[in-house]
Amino acid sequence: MTTSPSGPPPPSDGLLSAARRNLRELAQGLSHPSHPPAPLLAGSPRLWLRLLPYAVVLALAAVFVPVTIQVLTGDYGVPGGVAGALAVGQAAPLLMLAHRPLQAWWIVFAADVVGALVLLGQGPAPGTLWPWPPPAVIGCLFVLLAVGLRERRQTLIGVWLATGAAGLAFRPVAPERSDDSALLLFVLGGVVLVIGAVVRERSEARRMLAEQETISEAERAQRTLLEERTRIARELHDVVAHHMSVITVQADSAPYRIGGLSEEAQAEFASIAAAARESLSEMRRLLSVLRSDGSRGELAPQPGLDRVQQLVEATVRAGLPAELSLGSEVREAVERGAVPQTVDLSAYRIVQEALANVVRHAPGARTRVSVTARDGHLTVLVVNEPPSEPGSPLEVSGTGHGLVGMRERVRLTGGTLDTGPLPDGGFRVAARLPLPPSEPPPAPLTPEEP
Incomplete structure (x- = not known):
């Protein structure tokens, strides 16, 4: 019994199938x-x-x-x-x-x-x-x-x-x-x-x-948000790493600074130091993922409210008439370290981005920057008047990346942000960032009765 070899169907079958289809x-x-x-x-x-x-x-x-x-x-x-x-x-x-x-x-x-x-x-x-x-x-x-x-x-x-x-x-x-x-x-x-x-x-x-x-615009907005969050995460890494390093040093040096510690206490301090070092290693690995390929970490210290004056002066030299009102209570809080580093950095970045937006969209507009601290909150206010030369902005329509970054930073600190145009044609950026409750001063010592 022989079988015929299988092969491709005749061309006529293919044409008929195509015609029927x-x-x-x-x-x-x-x-x-x-x-x-x-x-x-x-x-x-x-x-x-x-x-x-x-x-x-x-x-x-x-x-x-x-x-x-x-x-x-x-x-x-x-x-x-x-x-x-x-x-x-x-x-x-x-x-x-x-x-x-x-x-x-x-x-x-x-x-x-x-x-x-x-x-x-x-x-x-x-x-x-x-x-x-x-x-x-x-x-x-x-x-x-x-x-x-x-x-x-x-x-x-x-x-x-x-x-x-x-x-x-x-x-x-x-x-x-x-x-x-x-x-x-x-x-x-x-x-x-x-x-x-x-x-x-x-x-x-x-x-x-x-x-x-429409889809591309939504994806672009989402990508902008993720990029801004990544940037904030990279900046906050230095803040958190500093505190973790302090914990590690204090835990390692505790047996030498405090005498009479039991073995259990020394083991507990050693465990705290090991956990802090492990957390630092995990944060470094996380930062390597967040950091773009080929980029290197910034070696300069993170800016804060102590550098807002320099920021405004640089903006004035660039041709933007700007005024700064920095309350004495803010200076005192910064000097004694009562402003958390995340709030300190966020306030600086908000002022920086707001001034940059004024330069791009309202060149020559008189701008007022105010930073105050009262009622347990740090208030950052940037208000600009209408541009002095209408019709000559560097950018007619912005991407909104700056406002996205402001919202993310304010949300990170648990504060609130209010932005929007003014009736006279200017623009207003107001951020309210929470401050930790101030510690009450220690009670004066009373002389012991004989």
């Missing part, structure tokens, strides 16, 4: 609309655009129904009742073009075929078109345009071929008659379908581009 796609496209029954311009924000398709289809139906009756009765000699029925079948479905153009084409197509059979029974009329009279040709072109604006390419190809095949099928029935209207509708119908498809695809491309721009 294409026919199934055409049939599927002709029988199933590709869009929900919604008006053509239903998503337009303007009312008159949403009402425009209804006005157009009403006008078309109002024009084509009487015109079709007049042409069928006057030029083709069709009885009035039959002409009225054909006119309703060929022109009334135009009312469906706003919602269901494919279903309207089926009705118009069937009515046109019935009309061609009726005209065939009437006998040839000199100077008339057959099988499609002029109103049927023009009305069908409107239907094809509506179909082209809503349906897929497979559906359009099926509609065009079906229309051409119907006109071609009437030729052998009455070869003595002129079939110019069949050829005319076939050619013009193809042109109209192509125009409708081009307009539809262009509209879909613009819609998809707008959606992609």
Whole structure:
């Protein structure tokens, strides 16, 4: 028993399979609309655009129904009742073009075929078109345009071929008659379908581009937020690492600084120092992940409120008239270390970013910077007047990265941020950062009674 070797199927089978697949796609496209029954311009924000398709289809139906009756009765000699029925079948479905153009084409197509059979029974009329009279040709072109604006390419190809095949099928029935209207509708119908498809695809491309721009903008904002959080995390690493280093040194030196410690206490201090060193190692590994490839850590100390005066002076030298009001209570709190490092750094960065925004968006605007500390909060206020030279900003529309960074820093410290334009055209940035409760002064020692 021998078996024939398996091989690729004959080319004819492949062609037949492709032909059957294409026919199934055409049939599927002709029988199933590709869009929900919604008006053509239903998503337009303007009312008159949403009402425009209804006005157009009403006008078309109002024009084509009487015109079709007049042409069928006057030029083709069709009885009035039959002409009225054909006119309703060929022109009334135009009312469906706003919602269901494919279903309207089926009705118009069937009515046109019935009309061609009726005209065939009437006998040839000199100077008339057959099988499609002029109103049927023009009305069908409107239907094809509506179909082209809503349906897929497979559906359009099926509609065009079906229309051409119907006109071609009437030729052998009455070869003595002129079939110019069949050829005319076939050619013009193809042109109209192509125009409708081009307009539809262009509209879909613009819609998809707008959606992609929206998605890209959202992704850009999210990326900006993550980058700003990473930057803040890198800066806070130095703050936390300093405290952990202090804990490590104090725990390691405790047995030498404090005499008479038990072995349990010395073991506890050793455990604290080991845990602090391990935490420092973990933080360094985390920082290596947060830091960009090829970047190196900053070696300069982190700035704080003690450098706000230098920041404002540098801004003034850059051409921005700025004034600083730094309360004496703030200076005292900074000198005695009552301001946490995270609050100290966040306040400096907020002032820095606010001044940078003024330079970019309102060059020459007089700016006031105020830092006060009262009621357990540090308040940072940056207010600028309208720019002295309107129409000459370095940046017309910003990315909002600075405000994102401010919000993240304020959120990190548990404070609040208020930003927004002023009625006179200026801008205001107000941050309120919490301060730890001040420790009460120690009670004075009283002399012991003898």
